[in-house]
Amino acid sequence: MSDLKQLSGLQLIVVFISAMIGVGIIIMPRSLADAVDAPDLWLSIIWGFLLIGLFSMIIVQLVSRYPGQTFFEISTIITGKYIGFLLNVCYILYTLIVSAYILRVTSGIIKNHLLDTTPLSVVIGGFLIVSTYLITNGAGDIVRFFQLYFPVMMFMFIALCLLSLKDVDINNLRPVFGEGIMPTFQGIKITFFSFLGFEFLLIFSKVLGKRSPNKLRAGMWISLGLTAIIYIVFHALSLGILGLEELKQITFPTVEMAKSIEFQGFFFERFEILFLVGWLITAFTSFSAYYYAMWTGVRQTFRTKSKLFVWMVAAFIFGAALYPTGMTEVFQYSRLINYASAIAIILFPALLLLISLIRRQSYAK
Amino acid sequence: MPNKVIISVFSLLLLTGCWDSKEIEDIGVILAIGLDTGEKENEVTMTNQYVDPGKIPSLQGGEPGGKPFQNLTVSGTTFLEIIRDNSFESNRPPNYTHLKSIVLSSSLLKRERADEVIDLFVRDHEFRRTTPVFITKERVRDVLDIEPTKELFPAIQIKDLNENSFKNLYIPEQLQIGDMSKYISQEQSFLIPGMKIEEYLIKSDGAGIISKENFQFVGWLEKEDIAGVRFILNDLDGGYINLTKKEISDGPVSLEVKGGSTTYNPTITGESIMMEFNVRVNVSLAEDWGNKRDHFKKGWKKEVEKASNDQIEQAVQTVLTKAQQEYKTDFLNLSNWVRIHQPDYWKKNEKRWDNIFPEMQTKINVKTKITDFGTQNLK
Numbered sequence: 203m204s205d206l207k208q209l210s211g212l213q214l215i216v217v218f219i220s221a222m223i224g225v226g227i228i229i230m231p232r233s234l235a236d237a238v239d240a241p242d243l244w245l246s247i248i249w250g251f252l253l254i255g256l257f258s259m260i261i262v263q264l265v266s267r268y269p270g271q272t273f274f275e276i277s278t279i280i281t282g283k284y285i286g287f288l289l290n291v292c293y294i295l296y297t298l299i300v301s302a303y304i305l306r307v308t309s310g311i312i313k314n315h316l317l318d319t320t321p322l323s324v325v326i327g328g329f330l331i332v333s334t335y336l337i338t339n340g341a342g343d344i345v346r347f348f349q350l351y352f353p354v355m356m357f358m359f360i361a362l363c364l365l366s367l368k369d370v371d372i373n374n375l376r377p378v379f380g381e382g383i384m385p386t387f388q389g390i391k392i393t394f395f396s397f398l399g400f401e402f403l404l405i406f407s408k409v410l411g412k413r414s415p416n417k418l419r420a421g422m423w424i425s426l427g428l429t430a431i432i433y434i435v436f437h438a439l440s441l442g443i444l445g446l447e448e449l450k451q452i453t454f455p456t457v458e459m460a461k462s463i464e465f466q467g468f469f470f471e472r473f474e475i476l477f478l479v480g481w482l483i484t485a486f487t488s489f490s491a492y493y494y495a496m497w498t499g500v501r502q503t504f505r506t507k508s509k510l511f512v513w514m515v516a517a518f519i520f521g522a523a524l525y526p527t528g529m530t531e532v533f534q535y536s537r538l539i540n541y542a543s544a545i546a547i548i549l550f551p552a553l554l555l556l557i558s559l560i561r562r563q564s565y566a567k
Numbered sequence: 568m569p570n571k572v573i574i575s576v577f578s579l580l581l582l583t584g585c586w587d588s589k590e591i592e593d594i595g596v597i598l599a600i601g602l603d604t605g606e607k608e609n610e611v612t613m614t615n616q617y618v619d620p621g622k623i624p625s626l627q628g629g630e631p632g633g634k635p636f637q638n639l640t641v642s643g644t645t646f647l648e649i650i651r652d653n654s655f656e657s658n659r660p661p662n663y664t665h666l667k668s669i670v671l672s673s674s675l676l677k678r679e680r681a682d683e684v685i686d687l688f689v690r691d692h693e694f695r696r697t698t699p700v701f702i703t704k705e706r707v708r709d710v711l712d713i714e715p716t717k718e719l720f721p722a723i724q725i726k727d728l729n730e731n732s733f734k735n736l737y738i739p740e741q742l743q744i745g746d747m748s749k750y751i752s753q754e755q756s757f758l759i760p761g762m763k764i765e766e767y768l769i770k771s772d773g774a775g776i777i778s779k780e781n782f783q784f785v786g787w788l789e790k791e792d793i794a795g796v797r798f799i800l801n802d803l804d805g806g807y808i809n810l811t812k813k814e815i816s817d818g819p820v821s822l823e824v825k826g827g828s829t830t831y832n833p834t835i836t837g838e839s840i841m842m843e844f845n846v847r848v849n850v851s852l853a854e855d856w857g858n859k860r861d862h863f864k865k866g867w868k869k870e871v872e873k874a875s876n877d878q879i880e881q882a883v884q885t886v887l888t889k890a891q892q893e894y895k896t897d898f899l900n901l902s903n904w905v906r907i908h909q910p911d912y913w914k915k916n917e918k919r920w921d922n923i924f925p926e927m928q929t930k931i932n933v934k935t936k937i938t939d940f941g942t943q944n945l946k
Contacts, residue, residue: 377907377908448748461696
C-alpha cells in the first residue's frame with residue numbers, strides 16, 4: 203500500500219486536471235457545436251465552469267466536515283447503515299457506467315486510428331489490466347502516476363495548439379453574441395459534464411490530510427479554471443480550423459484537427475499518432491480515477507480487503523464497456539450517463555450536506 | 568529458479584519483433600487517385616496510381632527501367648468496391664496514407680453530387696484531410712498518364728501545380744479535401760482548382776465551380792478570372808499586375824504585389840443589401856517600359872496607381888458579374904461576410920440568400936499603393 207499521507211497543493215491540482223480532462227476533449231467539440239449552433243460556443247464553457255464551481259463548493263463543504271472519510275463512509279455516517287448502503291450502491295453503479303463509457307470511447311478511438319485489426323475486446327482488456335495494476339497499489343501511486351505524466355500530456359496539448367495555430371480561420375469564430383447570449387446557455391448541459399472528475403474530492407479525501415477548507419476551495423477553483431482554459435483553447439482551435447458546420451459532422455474533431463497538421467517530409471508528417479499517444483494518457487488517467495473510485499466503493503461498502511475483488515470489478519467494467527454494439531449506441535448512452543452523473547455529483551452530496559447540517563454533525567476539529 | 572525459466576521462455580515468444588512486418592515493395596502505395604465517369608450509365612471509374620519501388624532510379628545510377636508508377640483503372644458503382652476490385656489485377660493492397668493528390672473529372676461532378684463522391688475519402692481514416700483536390704475537363708486517366716518533367720510521379724507534379732500561388736495571381740489557391748468537406752457541410756458553393764493537358768504537359772487552368780444547390784459542377788472559371796477571385800477572397804500573398812499599353816499611356820508596366828487585404832462592408836437599406844469591397848493592394852514597381860517616368864520625382868505614381876486600380880476593379884467586377892448574372896451562385900462565400908457583419912439580417916434571410924445574391928448591389932473601391940521602385944531607374 204501507499205506511503206503518501208497528504209497531497210501537496212500542486213498534486214491536488216494535477217490530480218483534478220488529469221481526472222477531468224479525458225474523452226471530453228475529443229468529443230465535446232461536436233456535441234457542443236450541435237447544442238449551441240453558434241460560433242461563440244466557447245462561452246458555454248465559461249458558464250459551465252462557473253456553475254460546476256458552485257456545485258464543487260458543496261462537495262468541499264461536505265468533505266471538510268468529515269476529514270479523512272470517503273463518500274462511501276460519509277454516506278453511512280450521515281444516513282445510517284441501510285440508506286447509506288443504497289446510496290453507495292447507486293454511486294458504485296454510477297462510477298461503473300462512467301468508467302465503462304470512458305473505456306469504450308477510448309478503445310473506439312484506438313481501434314479507429316491506431317490498432318485497426320485488433321479486436322475491440324483485446325484493446326479494452328489490455329487497457330483494463332494496466333489500469334488494474336496501477337489502482338491496486340493505492341491512492342499514493344495513482345497520484346504519483348498522474349504527476350509523472352502530467353507534463354507529457356501538457357506538452358502534447360501545447361504542441362498541438364502551436365502547430366495548428368496557422369490553420370485557424372478567425373472568421374469561423376465570428377460573430378460573438380451574433381445570436382445573443384441565450385444559445386450559449388444551451389451548451390451548459392454539455393460543458394457542465396465535461397468537468398466530471400472533480401467529484402474525486404469525495405474519494406481522494408483519504409489523502410487530503412488536514413487541509414483547511416479555504417485552501418481546498420482555492421485548489422478546486424484553480425484546477426477547474428485551468429481545465430476550463432484548456433477546453434476553451436481547444437474549442438477555439440477546432441472551431442477555427444474546421445468551422446461550425448464541419449464540427450457537427452466529424453466523429454472525433456480533435457483527432458481530425460491533429461490529423462490536419464502536416465509538414466511534408468518531416469517528422470511531424472503524421473502528428474496525430476504522437477498526439478494520440480499523449481491523449482491516451484489523459485484518457486487513462488481519468489479512467490483510472492473512476493476505476494479507483496469504484497473499487498474503493500466496493501471495498502468499503504462490502505467491507506472486504508481481498509484483492510480478488512478488483513478482478514470482479516474489472517469484469518463488470520469489461521462487460522459494460524462491451525455492451526453497446528457500436529459508436530452510435532455509445533453516444534446515445536452518453537445522454538443517460540449525464541442524468542446519472544447529475545444525480546451522483548449534485549443530488550447526493552447536496553442531500554448529504556443538508557442532512558448533516560440539520561443534524562449538526564461534524565467531525566472537523 | 569523455475570520462475571526465471573518460465574519468464575525467459577515466454578519472453579522468447581513475446582519479444583520476437585516484426586512478426587507482422589510487411590516489405591515496402593509489397594505495399595501498394597497510392598500517390599494519386601483519379602475519379603471519373605464510367606462507360607456505362609451510373610458507373611464510376613477510379614484510377615489508382617501505384618508506386619513501383621523497383622523502378623525508382625537510385626542515386627547510384629541504377630538503370631532507369633521505365634516509369635516508376637503504374638496506373639490501374641477499374642470501374643464499379645462505389646469507390647470501395649473499386650478499391651477492393653483492384654485485387655483482381657494486383658496483389659498489392661492499395662494503401663492511401665501517402666496520397667498526394669485527388670483528381671476529379673468535371674463530367675463526373677456534372678452527373679454525381681460532390682458530397683457523395685468524396686464520402687469515402689473523408690470517412691475512411693486512411694485518407695487525410697490535407698490532400699489537395701483538382702478538377703479537370705480531360706479524361707482523368709489521361710492526366711495521370713502524362714509523364715512528369717520535374718518530379719518522378721505525376722501525382723506530385725499535380726500537387727505542385729498551385730504551390731506557387733503566392734507568386735502568381737492567376738493560380739487558384741490549393742483546395743484540400745478537408746476544405747471541400749467543410750464547404751459541403753456549410754452548404755456553400757466553392758471552386759476547385761482546375762488543370763488541363765497542353766502539349767503533353769499538365770498545366771494549372773482556372774477553376775471549376777461547384778454549386779451548393781446539389782453540389783454539382785456548373786461551370787468553369789477561366790485562368791484570367793482567377794485574379795479577380797483572389798482579390799475578392801482576400802487571398803493576396805503575391806503575384807503581378809500587368810498594365811498594357813492600352814491601360815497606361817507609356818507602357819507596359821509590371822507591378823509586383825507585395826501584399827494587401829480586402830475588407831467587406833455589407834450595408835442594409837430597407838430590404839436591399841449592398842456589399843462594399845475595399846481592396847487595398849501594396850505593390851512595388853517591378854518592370855517599367857516607359858522611359859518618360861522619373862521615379863525620383865513626385866507624381867509619377869498617380870498615373871500607374873490609377874491604371875492599376877482600374878484593372879483590379881475590372882477584374883473584380885468581371886468575376887462578380889459571372890457569379891451574380893451568369894451562374895447565380897455564390898462561390899465567393901460572400902454570404903460569410905453578411906453572416907458576420909449583419910447577423911440579424913442573415914438570420915432573417917438565410918433561406919432566401921440564393922434569391923438575394925444575384926440582386927445584391929456591389930461597390931468596389933480599390934486603392935493601389937506603390938511602395939518601392941527598385942534599385943535603379945533606367946532613363
